[in-house]
Amino acid sequence: xxxxxxxxxxxxxxxxxxxxxxxxxxxxxxxxxxxxxxxxxxxxxxxxxxxxxxxxxxxxxxxxxxxxxxxxxxxxxxxxxxxxxxxxxxxxxxxxxxxxxxxxxxxxxxxxxxxxxxxxxxxxxxxxxxxxxxxxxxxxxxxxxxxxxxxxxxxxxxxxxxxxxxxxxxxxxxxxxxxxxxxxxxxxxxxxxxxxxxxxxxxxxxxxxxxxxxxxxxxxxxxxxxxxxxxxxxxxxxxxxxxxxxxxxxxxxxxxxxxxxxxxxxxxxxxxxxxxxxxxxxxx
Amino acid sequence: xxxxxxxxxxxxxxxxxxxxxxxxxxxxxxxxxxxxxxxxxxxxxxxxxxxxxxxxxxxxxxxxxxxxxxxxxxxxxxxxxxxxxxxxxxxxxxxxxxxxxxxxxxxxxxxxxxxxxxxxxxxxxxxxxxxxxxxxxxxxxxxxxxxxxxxxxxxxxxxxxxxxxxxxxxxxxxxxxxxxxxxxxxxxxxxxxxxxxxxxxxxxxxxxxxxxxxxxxxxxxxxxxxxxxxxxxxxxxxxxxxxxxxxxxxxxxxxxxxxxxxxx
Numbered sequence: 001x002x003x004x005x006x007x008x009x010x011x012x013x014x015x016x017x018x019x020x021x022x023x024x025x026x027x028x029x030x031x032x033x034x035x036x037x038x039x040x041x042x043x044x045x046x047x048x049x050x051x052x053x054x055x056x057x058x059x060x061x062x063x064x065x066x067x068x069x070x071x072x073x074x075x076x077x078x079x080x081x082x083x084x085x086x087x088x089x090x091x092x093x094x095x096x097x098x099x100x101x102x103x104x105x106x107x108x109x110x111x112x113x114x115x116x117x118x119x120x121x122x123x124x125x126x127x128x129x130x131x132x133x134x135x136x137x138x139x140x141x142x143x144x145x146x147x148x149x150x151x152x153x154x155x156x157x158x159x160x161x162x163x164x165x166x167x168x169x170x171x172x173x174x175x176x177x178x179x180x181x182x183x184x185x186x187x188x189x190x191x192x193x194x195x196x197x198x199x200x201x202x203x204x205x206x207x208x209x210x211x212x213x214x215x216x217x218x219x220x221x222x223x224x225x226x227x228x229x230x231x232x233x234x235x236x237x238x239x240x241x242x243x244x245x246x247x248x249x250x251x252x253x254x255x256x257x258x259x260x261x262x263x264x265x266x267x268x269x270x271x272x273x274x275x276x277x278x279x280x281x282x283x284x
Numbered sequence: 285x286x287x288x289x290x291x292x293x294x295x296x297x298x299x300x301x302x303x304x305x306x307x308x309x310x311x312x313x314x315x316x317x318x319x320x321x322x323x324x325x326x327x328x329x330x331x332x333x334x335x336x337x338x339x340x341x342x343x344x345x346x347x348x349x350x351x352x353x354x355x356x357x358x359x360x361x362x363x364x365x366x367x368x369x370x371x372x373x374x375x376x377x378x379x380x381x382x383x384x385x386x387x388x389x390x391x392x393x394x395x396x397x398x399x400x401x402x403x404x405x406x407x408x409x410x411x412x413x414x415x416x417x418x419x420x421x422x423x424x425x426x427x428x429x430x431x432x433x434x435x436x437x438x439x440x441x442x443x444x445x446x447x448x449x450x451x452x453x454x455x456x457x458x459x460x461x462x463x464x465x466x467x468x469x470x471x472x473x474x475x476x477x478x479x480x481x482x483x484x485x486x487x488x489x490x491x492x493x494x495x496x497x498x499x500x501x502x503x504x505x506x507x508x509x510x511x512x513x514x515x516x517x518x519x520x521x522x523x524x525x526x527x528x529x530x531x532x533x534x535x536x537x538x539x540x541x542x543x544x545x546x547x548x
Binding site: 136145149150151152153154156157158159161163165228229230231232244 | 311338352371374375379393395396397399400403404405407408409413414415417418435436
């Protein structure tokens with residue numbers, strides 16, 4: 001497929017002043033890990049909920065030498081990922097890739113790649129709701145105060161409630177974390193399976209919420225702890241399944257309904273899966 | 285100074301005028317008040333007499349136009365309540381103080397279970413052990429005579445009286461030193477009121493609480509409070525031992541108030 005660079009647009013679509021504004025907000029976000037920084041979110045040529053926050057962050061930090069990877073639910077070839085990748089190809093002309101190792105900049109929705117990220121890489125998350133206290137305290141002014149005073153009893157109320165109602169903490173995704181032992185933060189709707197990957201990650205993690213007009217960040221090698229109770233510590237539930245393509249049991253698996261009425265399990269991270277198949281891990 | 289002789293709370297020359305009030309009309313004017321540990325004090329008066337405004341000024345929820353509120357904390361330090369930062373005020377409000385709202389739904393989280401409502405202040409103070417939180421919640425439900433089997437039910441499913449009990453448990457679970465109650469029994473029917481008053485009386489006595497109760501019901505003051513203040517048009521017109529104030533009222537307004545109680 002050949003994609004032409006669209007004429008009449010600035011590099012990465014946004015004008016330079018806007019990119020500067022976003023970068024300023026990002027600097028502040030990096031300086032205060034986990035703290036939500038307001039920014040002047042722009043209208044983007046796609047609807048809220050499709051990654052407008054992530055796209056603006058990517059547009060603000062992308063350079064001509066970057067190699068971009070875009071994933072949606074771990075996959076490089078879903079509609080959202082394809083569209084965003086094409087958008088940046090057309091507005092920047094930068095090289096894109098599906099290989100996690102080759103990418104310098106990765107925009108993601110709902111997953112962290114299985115391949116461990118390294119220093120120098122940047123991971124950009126698309127965030128629908130940046131406020132982890134939102135479901136418990138709908139008033140923005142009040143949650144700002146709670147964050148400011150570090151009053152996070154409320155967050156544990158939610159976890160308590162899950163344990164009381166379900167016998168376990170029922171947050172299979174968007175599981176709240178505490179960053180650098182200070183701010184409670186929403187990790188965006190990634191599965192709780194991915195939470196441990198955020199802890200002391202060598203890559204820079206940036207989060208953008210377009211509709212809510214908030215940015216936040218986790219600098220490299222920062223402590224990120226999932227909230228829990230002493231007698232009910234955070235843990236990842238094993239699937240008890242193996243990927244049907246590569247046989248992996250340790251990666252995050254998607255449940256797929258087959259045309260034969262059977263349920264199939266495959267790696268959610270398509271690059272990881274393909275890598276393993278190439279290395280001869282095909283499922284016997 | 286002797287511990288018993290030193291008050292817990294000291295209010296001096298407290299006046300408040302709402303910004304929207306016409307001319308020089310004060311909601312509260314020149315209120316002085318000392319509260320001692322283990323003492324229950326009632327503020328009575330008709331609607332609009334400034335009782336709730338005074339209570340809110342004491343609680344730090346309204347910054348008074350004039351006057352000061354000083355509180356002696358657990359370490360014996362005197363704090364100027366309105367000189368504290370908002371953050372310090374909030375810490376005080378969820379550790380050493382309790383506030384029981386007239387409307388239980390204002391003081392409760394209706395979207396989470398009764399157990400979580402009781403546990404919230406404990407979690408806010410850093411309790412991170414689920415088993416202990418649950419144990420404490422059950423003990424407190426029993427103490428306020430709520431069915432412990434309903435620990436996982438939403439307070440939405442509770443009656444008005446049960447909600448008020450839950451609100452009291454939620455406030456007392458961290459053993460505050462000072463509890464402010466704003467008309468805790470109004471809106472409840474008489475038999476439920478009587479039981480709730482009994483409960484409050486028992487708890488304040490057993491926990492050696494210092495409580496300030498705002499009420500328009502002289503019966504509540506009679507039953508709970510050792511001392512009573514009578515307010516009218518924003519001024520404290522009379523104060524003294526409850527029995528003295530109610531049996532031998534000095535101020536004409538108190539006399540009117542006492543004589544207008546309907547006896548069944």
